[in-house]
Amino acid sequence: MNNAIDFTKTPVTEVYGSNCFSNAVMRERLPKNIFKEILAVQAGEKELTLEVAEFAAAAMRDWALSKGATHYTHWFHPLTGLTAEKHDSFISPTADGRVIMEFSGKELIKGEPDASSFPSGGLRATFEARGYTAWDVTSPAFLKQDLTGTTLCIPTAFISYYGHALDKKVPLLKSLDALSTEAIRVLKALGNETSKRVITTVGPEQEYFLVDKQFYDQRPDLILTGRTVFGSMPAKGQEMEDHYFGALKERVSIFMRELNTELWKVGVSAKTQHNEVAPNQFEIAPIFTTATVAVDANQMVMETIRNTARRHGMEALLHEKPFDGVNGSGKHNNWSMATDDGVNLLEPGENPESNARFLLFTAAVVEAVDRYALLLRASAASAGNDHRLGANEAPPAIISIFFGGPLTEIFDNIADRKTGTKTGGAHRIKLGVTSLPTLPVDVSDRNRTSPFAFTGNKFEFRMVGSSQSIATPNTYLNTAVAQVLSEFADTLEKAKDKNTAIQDIIRESYSKHRRVVFNGNGYSEEWVLEAERRGLPNVRNTVDVLPVMTQKDTVALFESHKVLTKDELESRYHIYLEKYSKQINIEAGVMIDMARRSIFPAVSSYAGDLAKDAAALASIGAVSAPQEKRAKRIAELSAELYDETAKLEKVLEEAQVVEDAFAQAKVYQEKVIPVMDGVRSRADALEKIVSKCAWPYPTYEELLFKL
The missing domain is CATH 3.10.20.70 (Glutamine synthetase, N-terminal domain)
Structure with missing residues (x-):
């Protein structure tokens, strides 16, 4: 074709x-x-x-x-x-x-x-x-x-x-209606009589890896799990930073040209494409569109990437962490709200009314993100994303918002009843209300360590994993913001003095929830300690965060806006737990098979050859110490690998018979994964000292640097 x-x-x-x-x-x-x-x-x-x-x-x-x-x-x-x-x-x-x-x-x-x-x-x-x-x-x-x-x-x-x-579509559609209903209430209370509907707009940036199909076909772990369960880094990784935004290789460029064409045919507005940070990692981004169209389009993007790659002798990897030691892949979910008559509610305007509106809606998002942080964390939770979050340009598991200096200062001044600003350099717009400070047009730089960053006229939810449907994160976000807006609307509709009410709402809301705003390095250990001091949750794995889906407050939130019922939430909770357990079970099974059926035989054969060489050298009086030391080290690691693999088989059997969904997932998370790490460390160490010709699988050097 x-x-x-x-x-x-x-x-x-x-x-x-x-x-x-x-x-x-x-x-x-x-x-x-x-x-x-x-x-x-x-x-x-x-x-x-x-x-x-x-x-x-x-x-x-x-x-x-x-x-x-x-x-x-x-x-x-x-x-x-x-x-x-x-x-x-x-x-x-x-x-x-x-x-x-x-x-x-x-x-x-x-x-x-x-x-x-x-x-x-x-x-x-x-x-x-x-x-x-x-x-x-x-x-x-x-x-x-x-x-x-x-x-x-x-x-x-x-x-x-x-x-x-x-x-995933039905709850999304209901959440869009909920957000629109509450946002229109707020707008009407502010005097807007023209807007009839508020639309959620989304632009998901899709990251992915490409590998040569001949190498992919020789890796059972990639075929069955989407990631490498074994593999040691070569001498060079991404530390030279020479891949990011680098010139596209001809083979990749030809692939991308066809990818764009196929997406354009079905009306997906693929706009941006480039090399990402890790070798053989790439990104494609569309133009913003309505949430339902964006969700469907992103599913088409993922499928089209895979199909197009195969036509060019490559395989696309959409797993969040297909390679240990280099960047994982995310799906930056750029989210905003706009009226049906073309007003972006998260964009600073040119008059007092529009800027007051901007601050009000932005404050609503801040409150929603803080109040429902665990829910948003759960929306991006998966076994694959657990490998990615917290390092290599992925945001940490702590939900926080990046504002940048100027906007943070403005909200702090409102909360603290201060006037004037110290931050300079940006053109400022007066709000027309003496108690509110002036507002910068260009409100922030970008922060790639923030899971939820304000980028001028939208929020970028960077925690979402590359293989995920964006329907769930947007459903949860829409519903959380709808709840806060409904409370804002209740106050505004009763207020006699709207200007005073707006100021009070912003001040009270931000005062309670500004703990979630953090403009520093999200990767630092200092932030982990600071987040703990602020009382922000830091849930590092999927299993521990999923129970939030069935908590009383969560059920009340979704049922009050008619997005999901208690039964539907509980069903999703069990589905996601089972999916997690099944994924780890498959990965562990693949690891055992690869170790038992390929790595052990290859290593044993190579060790035998070394022993023969050492004996031959000794028989003629030549120095055989290097071969003997190497053979000894291989024997030691092989014995450890054998023991760790046997341990993995045992703990896997124990996990498989646990009946309760949460208890089973907990066993996989707490017991199976650590043993898998032990198996991998021994195998990866062996890969470093066994001849490349003897190693049974394509290496990271081939997977990451050959296209």
Whole structure:
């Protein structure tokens, strides 16, 4: 399949969105009144009717058929964190033995995939198979094209027979409604009569590694777990900092060109691409868009990266820490709020009213992040991310906000009832209220050690892992901010003097929650001690943070905004615990197999050869001490590796029989992982002293430096 496009003959403007059933396409193919109805449904002003769906289905079918599609699928986000699809053809047999191509409004609105094998966390029994997919009108349909043909993909939500959310999209959509409702209340209290809806905008930066497929295929750990469970660093890693933003290798550049083309076709606005810090690590970033579109687009980005890499003889690694000793990969979730009439609520304005609004909404985010820090930490928790957080440009496990000097000073002055500022250099805008200080347009530098950094007109949630769906972090963040805004709105709606109320809200909120603002080095040991002094939680692993999902306050938060029920939260809690345990179990099993079946035989054979060489040298009176010492050291490490592997087998068996989900995950975290570290340390030490020709697996040098 040749996907190369000559952009000197075919302009990008013709390629972009050519495989996306966007609003522009609907405008061309639908009657004006029907298109207007769909826009109203997208804006949450009306419910979708079957009549409108029939028109949309016919237009979608005709468009897809004109592009060569033979099948359609309801494309959804189950709780696996991946996407799922069941393909149905458009054909409908006729009485005379022929077929016609049909697609009805009912088929567009609702599908019925078998839900029995998807994670449900106890919401349903495995024999209860019925599940429903419902068209998400807010995200455009698109076409998937590969060697098997062309398929129409319809973004959908996924629910059970009893209405429980079985996916990541339903809670996201509900959280968007919750945030919009409460933000509009605040805006109306501030005198805004034009905005009807507040939209969450997201721009996720996706990091990933590329490795040559011939080396990947020889590594069972990469194939089965996505990361290397063995591997020692070569003499050079990333310390020279020569890869970051360096010139792209031709092979990578060709891959990226095709990647962009494939994403542009489906309307994903891939904008930025570059070498990341670690060798063979890269990043791609889109333009900001609405949260639902961004979530779907990011899933497409991950899938397209993998598929495109394979066509170029490479494999893409999306694991948070595929290589020990170099940077891990994250997914920086750039988040903001905007009104439907184009106002970014997190951007300083040019008049007193807009700047007061900016400070109010920013204060709401600060309070939400502090109050629900553990929940946000849980939203980014996974076995893979546990390897990444806290080092090598990944943020620490402590949730904090970076503001930068000028903005921090402004909020501190408000909280402390001070006037004037000491920080200079930035152009300042007057708020028009004597008790509030002037506001800088350019409010901060960037801080790459902060998990939640303000970057001018948005917050960058840097803790999210590279393999994760961004639906969950945005759902939790939206709901947390919605709760704080609802409390702000309650106060503002009762206030007689709005200016005084705004000042009081900002002052009181920030005074209570400014402990979460930290502008220093998040990697430092001093920050760990300072965070403890401030009372900020520092939960370093997934198992210990997940219980926050079922705590009373968490349940009350999500139920009050109708985002998730208690049962749905408990189901997700168990699903994530089980996923953690399964992941560690697989990694440990792969480690045992690689050690037993490949490393031991290779090392034993090499040690035997050394012993023969030493004996031969001794027989002729030559010096054999180096070979003897080397053979002895290999024998020592081999014995230790054997013992550690046996220990791992034993503790793995103990973990597998634990029935309680939390208790089992705790055993994997506290007992299995430390033994895995012991196995790895011995194997990696052996790799350093065994001949490269004798070592059974491609090394880090090959995986990280050869493309």
